[in-house]
Amino acid sequence: MNNRQAAHDGLNDAELSQLYQEVILDHYRRPRNKRDIEDTTHTVTMNNPLCGDVIDLLLSVKGGRIADISFKGKGCSISLASASMMTERLKGKSVDEALALSGTFTEMLHGDPAAAEATELGDLRALAGVSKFPVRVKCALLAWNCLQELVGPDA
């Protein structure tokens, strides 16, 4: 029994253990695609005014496809892991596919059980547990709000 299991048992809080899954901590500590990209076509900085998390999202869109994607920023494990996983998942997808995923992801965070089953979300499903922590939902959505801002319907 490792420490994390012990903490879980001591606290007996399944929702919390569900929130801080190893995959999330791993993305927090070793974020993927936290770098510059070439041929940046879109970039935006957004923050959560009330907690101060900040994400820069960078896209290189070519022929309606996300040829490359990266992020920078600072914040909590949830916002950074969400950004990191998002970049992994969206790279190579068409903009339309990306926006569809964004919709499914948002539904999952708002507690939709069907969305939490959607295989196309891949690792991102590890963030389903955030729906139990309403104040943290905005952390998980920060990178996705950047995406909407850059290529969403109102962009």
Next chain:
Amino acid sequence: MNNRQAAHDGLNDAELSQLYQEVILDHYRRPRNKRDIEDTTHTVTMNNPLCGDVIDLLLSVKGGRIADISFKGKGCSISLASASMMTERLKGKSVDEALALSGTFTEMLHGDPAAAEATELGDLRALAGVSKFPVRVKCALLAWNCLQELVGPDA
């Protein structure tokens, strides 16, 4: 039994009857010295900001004596009666005597029983009952504050 007595009995409120004595109503309805004076040496307008009563006091001081005194203004029975009685009482008095009376009058309004016996106050003693109505004390003092403003120690 006249109406005033009936009201008193019906209400059984000696303090109120004491406040609205006939002499006060008489000065309210037939104010003395509400007029212009000649050789005005001092004049001031003061109001009660919170209730809107306004008094103009006019003095003609000659050789340290109040040769003539009058007032104008609008307001309730207490402020007008106090002004009217004050002018009657102070005419011909020295400024020092007037200020001494002002002190005694103020003590009476703050409930000092000795002051309420002071014969030099004359009719003004009819206003002793105001001390039972703290919010009305400022009405009774308005004309006297004008006097202080014109010839008091800080004038």
Next chain:
Amino acid sequence: MNTTPALDVDRVRADFPILNREVHGRPLVYLDSAASSQKPTQVIRAMSEYFEQHHSNVHRGAHELSVEATDAYEHARATLAGFIGAREPAELVFTRGTTESINLVAYAWGSGLERGDEIVLTVMEHHSNIVPWQLLAERSGVRLRFAGLTAAGRLDVDHLASLIGPSTRLVGLTHVSNSLGITNPVAEIAGLAHDVGALCLVDGAQAVPHMPVDVGALGCDFYAFSAHKMCGPTGVGALWARQAILEAMPPFQGGGEMISEVKLEGSVWAPVPHKFEAGTPPIAEAVGFGVAADYITALGFEAISAHEADLTSYALNRLAGLDGFELFGPSEDRLGVLSFRYGDIHPHDLATILDRQGVAIRAGHHCNQPLMDYLGVDATARASLYLYTTRGEIDVLVDALLVARDLFGGFE
């Protein structure tokens, strides 16, 4: 067939603890609700419960109490936005009251005005809708113009229309007069303002307690009101404005909550409504404000209006029967805020004599000095009714006035 459920006044009164009070040995007859209404237990208890169970600062915390406090505060915002027909909760800014709401507009929106611009008001405005504009006029040189009244004691709309022109930037008027009891034709006047590209600000302090308000139907641009006049607590009120207008306005006060980012070199504002809510807001008070709106909604404006209309005509009938009674403002088509004089008894004397009989009325200028000047009086007495007032209380008022007359030995 009249289907309005009548107001059960006895039940309503049971909700207001203060109505059991005695004053000078007599039962309290509170006829000063236009100055401030009394509060039902529901509102008082909601505030206590907030402090006993949920208090924390709002918006900035990740812990449970902070979430609960934020939810309670934002729930109140949504309730009040709904109460006045706002499209979005974000259009409703919490302030200390009507006065601060209007000052907010005068400072923030008003900072865009300059010499040559004009603001049109009416002579019946409360000081709260005059002095902020006088202060703005001193800062920026804008000119203030005041519409008068008709002989019948209503707003002279023709005069107002004649003052509106290409230089007009804002028309500000009260929805209901706190002295005359009349309701102004806001929709018509908002239209006149919009015709010249001006905005319309409405002081709703005396309207929201008594009638359903729909800012969309009124067509105005700003609407200001206070909790304490509509069964809510002191310390809170609201400013409603169209979202686009709020967004275009610079902030008013600076501090916590209203920023998105602060650097020593400058700051970025938070989205509306937070941009206008600097510092820790009146949280418990907003909660009480929301419960007050719910309380009124549950009674229903139809029932409240019917009750108040009945009381008003009963009162006017009884008072008209008193020799020497003089009413200010029209006697028909008006709300139950009755300004009057009685014989040659000065209003302050009346208030004192009535007080000794348990009857609370107000005497003075009612923060309406320009209107008093216009009417040529220094003060009036004012009795104002609300949803907890009864016919029996009107009878006590009439008897108390007779006692006053007798104390003054009749009138000359």
Next chain:
Amino acid sequence: MNTTPALDVDRVRADFPILNREVHGRPLVYLDSAASSQKPTQVIRAMSEYFEQHHSNVHRGAHELSVEATDAYEHARATLAGFIGAREPAELVFTRGTTESINLVAYAWGSGLERGDEIVLTVMEHHSNIVPWQLLAERSGVRLRFAGLTAAGRLDVDHLASLIGPSTRLVGLTHVSNSLGITNPVAEIAGLAHDVGALCLVDGAQAVPHMPVDVGALGCDFYAFSAHKMCGPTGVGALWARQAILEAMPPFQGGGEMISEVKLEGSVWAPVPHKFEAGTPPIAEAVGFGVAADYITALGFEAISAHEADLTSYALNRLAGLDGFELFGPSEDRLGVLSFRYGDIHPHDLATILDRQGVAIRAGHHCNQPLMDYLGVDATARASLYLYTTRGEIDVLVDALLVARDLFGGFE
């Protein structure tokens, strides 16, 4: 011989209903008092009782309730004036809170400043003591200058002194830092300001709850504080200023209560403090504020300080024993508002994990973004103690931190 009567924390806690609460099935451990303190029954009850027995609008009425409400409101003013050592109740203006108090000064007093004038602040100021001056700088072109910190995490008084010069009009600083827990040498700095003819404004939000304040001894010119951080309600605070300064200042907001006479052509202001209290004030809130001051006075600052000092050193000792614990600000000679980071766990994650164990701490910039930039962090966790906090609660905090570390699988 130590004659300080010790604080009986159990008895104190019994006064605070919310401390009986559970959060996520665990007893509440409220360590967020620097954001807002909890309220004793005495304060909650005083407000309910005010509404149930005495409410009316203040200052303008001749009837009994109006007299009682006015007396209660003015009594609270006198209590608070005494609480901070003011010479006269008239020197104390009721506001919504510290933020509004500072905005009042920036608008009213600040309207006399012009381009070329300078205001000296510090990098540790709360947004409430930065943004109002940034807004003023935009209006009038005054220049803001910011003093930094020493390596030890205290105010760099030499740097501050070097910024003060003949152009300085105001030196504004916090009495106690809401992130670093340090107390600034206000009297010394007020002296430096006065040497060049400048005024000194002190943000007392974090000081009044914890230490006796005597504005006379501090020698400052403005002192701002909030009720809600010192056991009082939301929706009210105060600005103290020397009477002559208040009298010389133009008003801030316009409306009822703050005028002596209103004519269409212009108005005459009421005497201080009323000149600065436009509109219906937060009456019940002021009453609660006064009772909060009485509550604290009855416990006594000697006992409160001793208790808090003991807790602070206990907490710092226990926390220093945790690997990865990093405190911001000095560890000696400080108050019990503890900003920290713990390993590589982000403060928001810490706050969430602690919350699930009943422990309420704050995470973020604490309205101190410029300080965070200065310290090179985006956020800190902050645990803050108050008179009802116990050693046992510190132990729960420490255990909860260990759980967080384990959940994160230790630190890398």
